Amino acid sequence: AQSVTQPDIHITVSEGASLELRCNYSYGATPYLFWYVQSPGQGLQLLLKYFSGDTLVQGIKGFEAEFKRSQSSFNLRKPSVHWSDAAEYFCAVGDDGTSYDKVIFGPGTSLSVIP
Amino acid sequence: DTEVTQTPKHLVMGMTNKKSLKCEQHMGHRAMYWYKQKAKKPPELMFVYSYEKLSINESVPSRFSPECPNSSLLNLHLHALQPEDSALYLCASSQDPTFYEQYFGPGTRLTVT
Numbered sequence: 001a002q003s004v005t006q007p008d009i010h011i012t013v014s015e016g017a018s019l020e021l022r023c024n025y026s027y028g029a030t031p032y033l034f035w036y037v038q039s040p041g042q043g044l045q046l047l048l049k050y051f052s053g054d055t056l057v058q059g060i061k062g063f064e065a066e067f068k069r070s071q072s073s074f075n076l077r078k079p080s081v082h083w084s085d086a087a088e089y090f091c092a093v094g095d096d097g098t099s100y101d102k103v104i105f106g107p108g109t110s111l112s113v114i115p
Numbered sequence: 116d117t118e119v120t121q122t123p124k125h126l127v128m129g130m131t132n133k134k135s136l137k138c139e140q141h142m143g144h145r146a147m148y149w150y151k152q153k154a155k156k157p158p159e160l161m162f163v164y165s166y167e168k169l170s171i172n173e174s175v176p177s178r179f180s181p182e183c184p185n186s187s188l189l190n191l192h193l194h195a196l197q198p199e200d201s202a203l204y205l206c207a208s209s210q211d212p213t214f215y216e217q218y219f220g221p222g223t224r225l226t227v228t
Contacts, residue, residue, distance in 0.1 A: 094215030
């Protein structure tokens with residue numbers, strides 16, 4: 001079965017500092033990978049996605065992520081964090097399972113931003 | 116328009132009540148999903164509708180009853196819920212059921228008293 005891990009449960013960064021959120025997946029073939037962000041009490045918003053091609057993908061709100069097959073990773077980065085980036089971040093992988101396709105979410109990383 | 120709307124935003128119901136959650140999308144998507152999300156946890160898939168037919172039920176108790184009246188609308192009927200059913204209920208849609216890119220609504224915060 002496919003799985004997604006996000007090693008960091010909670011991260012705190014200062015406003016203006018750089019950010020990297022880690023994501024590792026287990027999947028046999030080339031995965032479909034996603035990062036979603038969820039502000040408190042809100043739904044999930046898609047930040048970016050990787051299906052194939054260029055391993056560095058750009059997303060909304062100044063985020064980017066790099067797919068590294070050798071490390072089974074899809075880490076999310078932002079060069080300068082804003083206070084409004086404080087939220088829960090979920091990495092996800094598309095899973096063409098035995099009976100149906102579904103998205104598997106990682107456990108999430110909670111980001112706090114210090115002014 | 117990449118918006119999925121959900122109503123109501125908040126719902127408080129007793130264990131003997133019957134209520135419904137509503138979800139709507141106008142992106143022409145043919146797959147729609149219900150997820151349940153507890154605090155500080157990822158969303159858990161409940162149901163998938165594919166081309167207006169229920170294709171996946173993730174062993175959800177019968178007190179949750181989904182309905183897809185048309186390709187734009189998805190309902191979740193609630194009856195005799197338990198306090199542990201209190202959660203954020205998220206609706207999502209995707210182009211089709213094999214398309215992993217899903218668009219989420221803002222959710223309905225449900226409290227069962």
